[in-house]
Amino acid sequence: MQKGSPVLTAQRRDLLLDRLRRDGRIVAKDLAAELGLSDDTVRRDLRDLAAAGLCQRVYGGALPASPAVGDLAARRDVAVGSKQRVAAAAARLVAPGSTVVLDGGTTALAVTRALPPDLDATVVTHSPAVAASLVEHPRVEVVLLGGRIFKHSGVACGAAAVEAAERVSADVFLLGVTGVHPVAGLTTGDADEAAMKRTLARRAADTYVLASAEKIGAASPFTVLPLSDVAGVVTDVPAEHPTLVDLAAAGVPLVHA
Known part of the structure; x- marks a missing residue:
């Protein structure tokens, strides 16, 4: 043209x-x-x-x-294989005896299925669905944070949930977002949900991002964290993808699934 x-x-x-x-x-x-x-x-x-x-x-x-901003029902069929690969890699970050904060969402649910059945650990979550899935793990202690349920994502948000989260101390937070972009950083589609994620990140020694393929290079309206605040981005996207090249050049640690 x-x-x-x-x-x-x-x-x-x-x-x-x-x-x-x-x-x-x-x-x-x-x-x-x-x-x-x-x-x-x-x-x-x-x-x-x-x-x-x-x-x-x-x-x-x-x-x-980001195509990941739909409700839970819509997201279940998006990038299923990618989410499973990311979940398997993220599950390996959960050490026996550790305390882990697990976010809500479809990739987080995939993490619960990827955890070893004999894992002995404590998992803190604000997602009732994630908590229910972990009931099947006999040696995992499950702590469910309560509050107003944001039905779009099926997680607790708001003042009560933030207050409960502030009493938690964890080794690792497995963070779900809807966008991972070298300029916009880590983003999601709701302001209250973004605030809850920031609170959870502050309560963990290390935060790792669950970044399935549809989230890489995309952005949503509300910032969760700058990329400099995370210990790594877990993704199965090839290293030569332009977004991953930019992230690596900026010094963002990448965990390849």
Whole structure:
């Protein structure tokens, strides 16, 4: 497409989505100059794409939207194999005799199934589903943090849950997010859930991110933590993926599943 040529709205938006997939971000000013369009035109297109859930707007442009922001039922069939591989690697981070905080979500549920059946450990969680799954592990002590249940993700959030979490001291936190991006950091789709995750991270010596394939290179509206605050990102995405290359260059430890 030559600079200055007329571009129909549908063509522009297809191009924007293609650039997001290819480059992992859009800088509105640069793309407008390349296409001979006004900055306002590109920003308007990005607003429309964001309203349709197709991108995540950030200052100066946009990032790919995470497909992991749907409710639990919708997420069960997303990247199932990737979640199982990440869960198996994350389960190896749980040492016998340790205290582990396990987040909610479908990858966390996969972790419970990947834990050795004879594991002797304590698992703290704010997910009733994760707690129920761990009942099948006879030597795992399960501590369920209570509070208002955020039905979208099936986890306890709010003041009561935060107060309960602040009484916990753990060796490891296995953190679930919906986006892992070298610019946006670690993100999720709800502000209260993000706050709860930050509280849990503060209560553990080390935090590892459960990063299945659909989360790598994506972003959501609310920041959980900067990447510098975690001990590692557990993922099965190939090391040559552009996002992983950028994370490694920034010094983020990667745990390959």
